[in-house]
Amino acid sequence: MKNKKVIWSVVYIFLGLFVMTLGYFTYYLMFRSKEVVNSTYNLRHDVLSKRVIRGDIISADGIILAETIIDEDGEEIRSYPYNDMYAHVVGRVLRGRTGIEEVENITLLTSDSRSSDALYNDLIGVKNPGNNVVSTLNHKLTKAAYDALGDNRGAVVVIEPSTGKILAMVSKPAYNPNDIEKNWDKLSEDNEDESPLLNRASQGLYPPGSTFKIITTLAYMRENPDYKDYSYKCKGSTEYEGMTIRCSNNRVHGNISLKEAFAQSCNSSFATMGSSIPVDSFRSLCESFYFNKALPARVINNPSRFEMRLGDYSVKEAMQTGIGQGRTLITPLHNAMIAATIANGGIMMKPYVIDRVESSGGRLLKGYVPEEATQVMTLSEVDYLKSLMASVVTDGTAKKLNKLDVKVGGKTGTAQQEGYKSHAWFIGFAPINDPKIAISVIVENKGSGSEYAVPIAEKVLDAYFD
Amino acid sequence: MHVAIELTKYLMIILIGTYTYHGYRVVVKKNKAYQEKSYRWMTFCLFMLHFAGYFSIYIQVPSDKLLLLYGGQVVLFILVITLYMNIYPNISRVLLLNMLMLLAIGFIILTRLSIDKLVRQVLISGFSCTIGLFVPAIMERFKKLRNFGWIFGVLGIGILVLVLLVGDERYGATSWLTVLGIRFQPLEFVKISFVFCIAALFDEGTDFKRICAVTVMAAATVLAIVFQRDLGGALIFFVTYVFILYVATAKSLYLMSGLAAGSLAAWMAYRMFDHVKVRVMAWKNPFGYIDNEGYQISQSLFAIGTGGWLGVGLLQGLPTSIPVVDSDFVFSAIAEELGGFFAICIILIYINCFMIIINISLKHWDNFYCLLSFGFAVMFSFQVFLSIGGVIKFIPSTGVTLPFISSGGSSIITSIIMFMIIQGIFHTGKSEKVNKQHIHKVGEPNEE
Numbered sequence: 015m016k017n018k019k020v021i022w023s024v025v026y027i028f029l030g031l032f033v034m035t036l037g038y039f040t041y042y043l044m045f046r047s048k049e050v051v052n053s054t055y056n057l058r059h060d061v062l063s064k065r066v067i068r069g070d071i072i073s074a075d076g077i078i079l080a081e082t083i084i085d086e087d088g089e090e091i092r093s094y095p096y097n098d099m100y101a102h103v104v105g106r107v108l109r110g111r112t113g114i115e116e117v118e119n120i121t122l123l124t125s126d127s128r129s130s131d132a133l134y135n136d137l138i139g140v141k142n143p144g145n146n147v148v149s150t151l152n153h154k155l156t157k158a159a160y161d162a163l164g165d166n167r168g169a170v171v172v173i174e175p176s177t178g179k180i181l182a183m184v185s186k187p188a189y190n191p192n193d194i195e196k197n198w199d200k201l202s203e204d205n206e207d208e209s210p211l212l213n214r215a216s217q218g219l220y221p222p223g224s225t226f227k228i229i230t231t232l233a234y235m236r237e238n239p240d241y242k243d244y245s246y247k248c249k250g251s252t253e254y255e256g257m258t259i260r261c262s263n264n265r266v267h268g269n270i271s272l273k274e275a276f277a278q279s280c281n282s283s284f285a286t287m288g289s290s291i292p293v294d295s296f297r298s299l300c301e302s303f304y305f306n307k308a309l310p311a312r313v314i315n316n317p318s319r320f321e322m323r324l325g326d327y328s329v330k331e332a333m334q335t336g337i338g339q340g341r342t343l344i345t346p347l348h349n350a351m352i353a354a355t356i357a358n359g360g361i362m363m364k365p366y367v368i369d370r371v372e373s374s375g376g377r378l379l380k381g382y383v384p385e386e387a388t389q390v391m392t393l394s395e396v397d398y399l400k401s402l403m404a405s406v407v408t409d410g411t412a413k414k415l416n417k418l419d420v421k422v423g424g425k426t427g428t429a430q431q432e433g434y435k436s437h438a439w440f441i442g443f444a445p446i447n448d449p450k451i452a453i454s455v456i457v458e459n460k461g462s463g464s465e466y467a468v469p470i471a472e473k474v475l476d477a478y479f480d
Numbered sequence: 481m482h483v484a485i486e487l488t489k490y491l492m493i494i495l496i497g498t499y500t501y502h503g504y505r506v507v508v509k510k511n512k513a514y515q516e517k518s519y520r521w522m523t524f525c526l527f528m529l530h531f532a533g534y535f536s537i538y539i540q541v542p543s544d545k546l547l548l549l550y551g552g553q554v555v556l557f558i559l560v561i562t563l564y565m566n567i568y569p570n571i572s573r574v575l576l577l578n579m580l581m582l583l584a585i586g587f588i589i590l591t592r593l594s595i596d597k598l599v600r601q602v603l604i605s606g607f608s609c610t611i612g613l614f615v616p617a618i619m620e621r622f623k624k625l626r627n628f629g630w631i632f633g634v635l636g637i638g639i640l641v642l643v644l645l646v647g648d649e650r651y652g653a654t655s656w657l658t659v660l661g662i663r664f665q666p667l668e669f670v671k672i673s674f675v676f677c678i679a680a681l682f683d684e685g686t687d688f689k690r691i692c693a694v695t696v697m698a699a700a701t702v703l704a705i706v707f708q709r710d711l712g713g714a715l716i717f718f719v720t721y722v723f724i725l726y727v728a729t730a731k732s733l734y735l736m737s738g739l740a741a742g743s744l745a746a747w748m749a750y751r752m753f754d755h756v757k758v759r760v761m762a763w764k765n766p767f768g769y770i771d772n773e774g775y776q777i778s779q780s781l782f783a784i785g786t787g788g789w790l791g792v793g794l795l796q797g798l799p800t801s802i803p804v805v806d807s808d809f810v811f812s813a814i815a816e817e818l819g820g821f822f823a824i825c826i827i828l829i830y831i832n833c834f835m836i837i838i839n840i841s842l843k844h845w846d847n848f849y850c851l852l853s854f855g856f857a858v859m860f861s862f863q864v865f866l867s868i869g870g871v872i873k874f875i876p877s878t879g880v881t882l883p884f885i886s887s888g889g890s891s892i893i894t895s896i897i898m899f900m901i902i903q904g905i906f907h908t909g910k911s912e913k914v915n916k917q918h919i920h921k922v923g924e925p926n927e928e
């Protein structure tokens with residue numbers, strides 16, 4: 015028959031469609047499904063928990079941060095040995111999963127132990143142990159940060175600059191995830207306006223205060239290639255149409271260079287600088303640093319804000335923005351990333367808290383590798399900013415850190431709050447020549463950065479380098 | 481009990497794997513003794529798998545109703561096999577077994593999803609198989625039917641227009657008709673008359689004037705379906721027509737221009753109709769619209785992903801979280817509870833059916849039957865592709881049922897009758913051959 019060949023060509027077309035369907039199905043099951051089923055919208059998580067004992071969450075130094083234990087009645091209980099210390103970053107399972115417990119929920123509820131025992135357990139319906147999640151968190155650092163914060167409200171974030179590993183993330187006030195059921199009503203009502211459930215480290219939005227002068231400096235450097243010849247005569251304050259911006263403690267800095275202005279955190283010169291930078295280039299610089307968008311991290315976070323844009327700002331606001339006031343807001347995690355980016359030669363790494371997944375027998379199932387987010391600065395810009403940040407410790411507002419054995423670079427900040435005491439900031443990294451850690455500290459409504467944030471950073475750095 | 485559930489899960493995967501293997505072996509190996517052995521294996525796997533499925537459900541939710549339904553289905557399968565094989569010894573046994581296997585899988589999963597719908601499904605299947613028994617005989621008896629191509633075509637359009645005028649709306653599509661209290665989807669039946677009409681008309685000739693006239697009629701049919709807002713259905717009719725036209729004329733220009741026109745129409749539909757845009761949106765980013773448009777496809781992906789390769793076991797998953805899981809999304813329910821391997825075997829069984837039907841088309845001496853079986857092969861497999869491709873997010877979901885497995889009376893009747901027409905063609909092809917051989921043998925001595 016003449017159309018046999020034609021029929022065969024149609025057969026190939028349809029076989030092609032079927033092969034592609036089979037291929038896509040296989041691809042989905044092999045490579046995509048794990049990520050998809052982890053969604054909190056998937057109602058099947060509870061089905062899995064009937065077959066698997068939830069795995070452990072372990073710190074980088076091998077300490078169990080969350081585990082499932084069986085009580086006398088044979089009931090499974092999720093236990094957090096360090097109570098409220100890891101409440102936000104490790105998270106909880108009851109009353110809405112959060113933290114690592116949420117992000118790696120399916121991982122913890124999947125058992126990949128391949129022993130014959132596991133197969134037998136599966137058959138007779140005995141639960142198998144789930145996979146363990148090993149985090150990047152360092153217990154020693156976390157404890158130091160937790161203790162140093164004391165009873166203050168605030169947060170500490172520590173990042174390894176070269177990888178983006180989050181070594182510590184503490185937020186206070188916290189809550190005890192072991193007693194979440196008992197205390198839920200009180201916690202969720204939050205009568206004292208303390209927001210203990212909020213992870214301030216990644217969700218709390220604060221005016222960056224003088225820590226933002228790093229960005230202002232960079233923007234100024236890009237607009238003025240002769241920035242090294244900068245000089246300014248500080249009279250203790252600067253005025254514009256009835257608004258006065260004063261230098262802290264009413265100091266008059268006199269004739270100063272850019273380095274001195276940075277080290278002394280001279281508000282007058284930075285406010286003037288801020289008003290001189292074209293607003294669109296200021297904005298695009300900030301957005302290259304991940305302002306106004308979600309951070310590239312598998313940690314729940316609120317986007318930091320840089321509100322000024324062409325047609326929607328005033329000179330007054332530009333001056334305030336130059337010193338980190340105004341409408342600009344940032345999360346402590348984001349500020350730590352900025353310090354880490356300078357420490358890492360201008361390359362911003364994606365921050366992450368999960369290092370690897372292991373089967374209950376310790377077999378490596380999945381390792382997370384460091385990923386570059388973006389390169390935001392040139393090496394020469396980084397070198398100059400580093401020298402500025404070094405002078406803050408040697409001659410400036412963070413002198414307390416000078417007595418440490420390790421050379422530190424950083425920037426303090428005092429974010430003023432109308433009607434309340436200021437938020438105290440410090441961001442920095444150490445050692446200055448070969449940075450191992452970057453840190454961001456905020457203490458709410460306490461006072462100046464040098465007085466309240468720097469000592470906390472000192473304790474954490476001490477714990478790391480001693 | 482848990483042991484039993486787990487073991488039957490593995491057993492079912494082994495059984496369907498063995499079944500699929502033999503289904504392909506029969507096609508490849510021409511040796512009668514081998515084939516016979518494979519048929520026995522396939523029959524064994526069919527009944528064992530059916531038993532294992534019901535066993536697994538029964539030990540979890542025992543009830544007498546379940547036993548009764550199981551017994552009824554077994555009787556149905558035995559009756560179909562013995563009656564069909566005795567009355568029409570020349571029909572394709574693989575195709576018959578594939579049909580029963582797919583029905584059995586549908587029964588098992590429907591037992592788990594909705595027992596009320598199952599009862600209906602079993603009754604309609606029994607009814608359809610009874611009617612199907614007469615189909616090959618009718619085809620032999622009324623060979624003149626092929627002379628009424630135009631009438632079939634116009635009748636099809638008439639029915640579709642009637643649905644547009646007095647049909648009921650369900651799931652956003654106006655494609656239901658209620659007659660004497662029975663609600664059905666006339667579109668399903670038009671599928672058969674449409675292919676029949678096109679094959680008959682092109683069998684008579686393929687001059688340009690005729691092609692134009694037939695194309696206008698086919699376009700009217702497709703448009704009537706578009707107006708019912710059933711885009712999957714329209715797509716199936718369109719693709720079937722373009723491919724029959726291509727095979728009947730052997731001119732690739734027709735295929736190319738047909739597909740080009742189809743792409744243009746799809747693009748226009750995307751721009752003009754919101755419900756098309758929504759489907760494409762939900763396909764591109766189901767999790768972005770998970771609360772509304774993307775809900776169904778997201779739940780489907782959760783089901784398949786959670787089931788993994790081995791499945792979670794019957795009654796152990798949450799397939800009912802997917803809206804209309806028993807009809808359009810039944811494949812996801814199967815993948816969730818019976819596993820990815822099982823689901824792949826189902827796709828392979830459908831491909832097996834496609835190959836066998838195409839094979840009939842390739843070998844048949846009668847051009848009309850050749851076109852008819854080819855048309856059914858394309859229509860059947862394209863529907864399978866749309867249905868499975870849609871629920872696994874390979875293509876946008878078009879809301880198409882999975883033949884033999886999805887619940888739905890009209891769909892089941894049509895699928896069974898379509899397969900029985902194909903069996904009828906197979907039967908005539910073989911019996912004619914036997915007759916010719918017979919004549920030849922009788923004539924032999926005379927020549928010597």
Ligand SMILES: [Zn+2]
Nearest residue numbers: 248261267280
């Ligand atoms: Zn000053």
